[in-house]
Amino acid sequence: MSAEAATHSHDHAPAYSGAPRILDREPLVLNNRSYSWITNRICGIVENKQPLLWWILFVPSVLLTGLMAFCFIYLISTGVGVWGQKQPVAWAWDITNFVFWIGIGHAGTLISAILFLTRQKWRTSVNRAAEAMTIFAVMCAGLFPAFHVGRVWMVWFLAPIPNANAIWQNFKSPLLWDVFAVSTYFSVSAVFWFLGLVPDLATLRDRCKPGLRKTMYGIFSLGWRGANRHWSHYETAYMLLAALSTPLVLSVHSVVSFDFATSIVPGWHTTIFPPYFVAGAIFGGFAMVLTLMIPVSKIYGLSDLITPKHIDNMAKIILLTGTIVGYAYSMEFFVAYYSANPFELQTFMLRGLYGPSTWAYYFMFGFNVFAPQLFWYRPFRHNLWVVMLVCMCVNAGMWFERYVIIATTLERHLIPGSWRTYEATWVDKYTFLGTFGFFMMLFLLFLRFLPVIAIGEVKGVLPQSNAHNHDHGKEGVQEEDLMAYPDRHVPREAAAV
Amino acid sequence: MGHHHVTFEDLPQGGEKFEPAKGGKLIGAFGALGALGLAGSAYFFLFTKDNVFGSFAYSWLFAVFFAFTIICGGCFWIMLHNASNSGWGVAIRRLWEQLANMILPLAILSIPLLIPAVQKPLYEWMNHHREAHHHAVEAGTSVYEALHHMAESNPHLHVLTAKYGYLNIYEGFSWYSRFAFYFFVLWFIASKLRSRSVKQDVDGDIKHTIKARQFSCTWLLFFALTVTFAAVDWVQTLDYAWFSTMWGVYIFAGCAWSSMAVTILLVTWLKSLGYLKQVVTEEHFHLMGKLLFAFTVFWAYIAFSQYFLIWYANITEETRFYLTRNTEGWRYVSIFIVVGHFVGPFLALLSQARKKKPFVMVGVCLWILFMHVVDLYWLVIPERGPSLSVGVTVAGAWIGDVVAFIGVVGTVGFLFLRSLANYSLYPCRDPRLLESANVIN
Secondary structure (H helix, E strand, O other): OHHHHHHHOOOOOOOOOOOOOEEOOOOOOOOOOOHHHHHHHHHHHHHOOOOHHHHHHHHHHHHHHHHHHHHHHHHHHHOHHHOOOEOOEOOOHHHHHHHHHHHHOOHHHHHHHHHHHOOOHHHHHOHHHHHHHHHHHHHHHHHHHHHHOOOHHHHHHHOOOOOOOOOOOOOOOHHHHHHHHHHHHHHHHHHHHHHHHHHHHHHHHHHOOOOHHHHHHHHHOOOOOOOHHHHHHHHHHHHHHHHHHHHHHHHHHHHHHHHHHOOOOOOOOOOOHHHHHHHHHHHHHHHHHHHHHHHHHHHOOOOOOOOHHHHHHHHHHHHHHHHHHHHHHHHHHHHHHHOOOHHHHHHHHHHHHHOOOHHHHHHHHHHHHHHHHHHHOHHHHOOHHHHHHHHHHHHHHHHHHHHHHHHHHHHEOOOHHHEOOOOOOHHHHHHHHHHHHHHHHHHHHHHHHOOOOOHHHHHHOOHHHOOOHHHOOOOEEOHHHHHOOOOOOOOOOOOOO | OOOOOOOHHHOOOOOOEOOOOOOHHHHHHHHHHHHHHHHHHHHHHHHOOHHHHHHHHHHHHHHHHHHHHHHHHHHHHHHHHHHOOOOOOHHHHHHHHHHHOOHHHHHHHOHHHHOHHHHHHHOHHHHHHHHHHHHHHHHOOOHHHHHHHHHHHOHHHHHHHHOOOOOOOOOOOOHHHHHHHHHHHHHHHHHHHHHHHHHHHHHOOOHHHHHHHHHHHHHHHHHHHHHHHHHHHHOHHHOOOOOOOOHHHHHHHHHHHHHHHHHHHHHHHHHHOOOOOOOOOHHHHHHHHHHHHHHHHHHHHHHHHHHHHHHHHOOHHHHHHHHHOOOOOHHHHHHHHHHHHHHHHHHHOOOHHHHOOHHHHHHHHHHHHHHHHHHHHHHHHHHHHHHOOOOOOOOOHHHHHHHHHHHHHHHHHHHHHHHOOOOEOOOOOOOOHHHHHOOOO
16 A cells, blocks of 8 residues: 555645554464465374374274264164163153254354355364364264164154155154254265365375375365366355355254254243254354364464464354353243243243252353353463363253253153153263264364365465455554553564474 | 555545535435424324324334334444454444434433323233232232232233232332333443444544454343343233243344344445445445345244244244234235245345345335334234224224334434434544455455
């Protein structure tokens, strides 16, 4: 702008010259990293030997996956009775775990689709891993209802396929819609993830020595050569998939909430359930993204790409969605009272005040609503230990939320004769623990074989990729410098590497 | 994109001042309609009786609540824009600031709702409470006990005793104190944010931007609670037995949607008068159109979820809301809302090219505002006939509806457009102004 300024400045020269007039955006990649540094650093994770810590995590994960497999085999060979459900608590840990994992599977597509449509450029450093996490979480989720049907080899009956027994699905049941919603979400998320991977797979292919690896990357990069036509098609397809997946982010958990809210069970039937479930899913999903990405960033030296700004943004989303969830909890409680419906009120009193499982309610409320309030304070959002601690609280809190909704509601039915306090069996517990192993195993394999950050997309948000780059940083100021935050982290004059 | 890269040197120092004379026709029209409407409303309030007066009370609530939703929406957009640290909308943020500050004139226009005679046809529950109060004074008991006593002969009132902790006009944080509280919160947010923004016009201090962001984050929660409970107190309690946890979200969705339509209309009008030429481009129209589209879908999502869950579970105390609105002619209004409030705007706003054409957007936004009127009419008015015990609808009552509507909307619109002259039309020294003027999305 300086050339223009010189010719323009005569009659309205700024009376307030000197002071900065522009608030610059924070850089999304720190230390002026170059294109080649980014490629080398991210591809290096796949190409180099894994650090010892990877093995320390991978071996137990495989063992836990084995434990999960054992539990399922035990269930198949013995019967669903090995789980703790008995009347009236017919849904318990299984559906809790299902909703828990499905919820975690929401952050990925939110980041890749909704944040893409809203032009949130910071998404580029975390979207790939979040999408991978989404797919693995949905896989874990799907296991529970599949095995809950009892005879898992008949699970294909969930799909409306004509069969010899002339059994047809109940299309009026939200449980069937759930089958459709989750499977659609899984397929679209997987396609979206794969599409985003294609250019980066081509990068890996080009860097490999000939051999099996090169062949595999070659097959999956679909002949990508980085031509203009390729990028043009790629971006159109990416945009369309983003637009198609956006309603899916909302619909999946809305349909999951219908499983409960279409009923007339007090504590389940309430109109705010769909948006409340969606907010909770995004909340839990972001907590899991941070739980995974903070260690990944530290272990693989990615903190120039996953910067405090990224973590700060995600912490704010957790604060926002945690507060929305708190709003929903409170509205439920308020309307339980305001409706003057004694059964509804009783359900909430049992949950919160004098039921057998009030501890679960307190965990839920404390972890989901109170713990994230720490994020109001900037130094906490910038302290990775605090962020990790809050995310762990949220991970646990969101499990307890589903447990409260599902199991503790059923524990006290309308007739005292059918009251029973639920107790989980060892099979319940080890199966759930096993799914964590399965999830971690898949995620570690992803780190091992695929680029954890979208190389092509991160390069697009570098200042040197912007044609107007020369305008920035001349008369602008960074918020951190202006406000003199004590934990300032951006080394503004850092040397380029 | 071909347009010129705007710098501070291209913009007039001190921003652009709006001259009301330039927009005289529209401002005059709003003023004339407002005056006419207020005169008519004065006639209805002062010189009519019984059912004509009673039905006008509904008209007034409908009109005031309509203006309330749009003003709340303006407040929401400033707060969202600040809280999310956005840059694109800086050039139009001042318009929201002015819109949100219309809460004060609206507070004055809502005073009739505090008068017992106006409340009598609207809020049946208050009548029971007043009767209980009367008995309580005579018998020397508490209002709650008197209400309990009344419920022994009229079982319907048991619901009111159960809700007494929230729904009351005599003690604690009553309906009246909440009424004042809602206006106070909204006025506080709107005036604080505007005064900070205007101060920045003068001193150019970037810290105002950061403080405004912190303020918006903090007060978003209070804003959400205010909109929720105002919606409960003023409209949901028209039928004191009905309830829905989604209610606040539903009203909020309409607030954000309709006020974005107002914003687009306003920007188009100002540009047609020669204002905002440098700072607002077709990119802004595209962005505003996308947000309008997003809230078209959000409203539909919320409206559908609420309807669907109540329909599916089919519990008597919940279905009454939709049964009332599914009776006789209201049925067609309900269906019209599905098509006109969602399907039409959804299809119209899908295309990027259409969102960038101010001409097309004016049509779409006028339609959206019309549908918002229909939606709020459909929320408030169906309770009128049954409450006044004259059947499903009240013959001739539409005259009062029109009078109240032009009275409130004309007056608020007139004051709003005049208020645009008070400050620069955009925050002229905002540190993100250039980011906004040069935005490409």
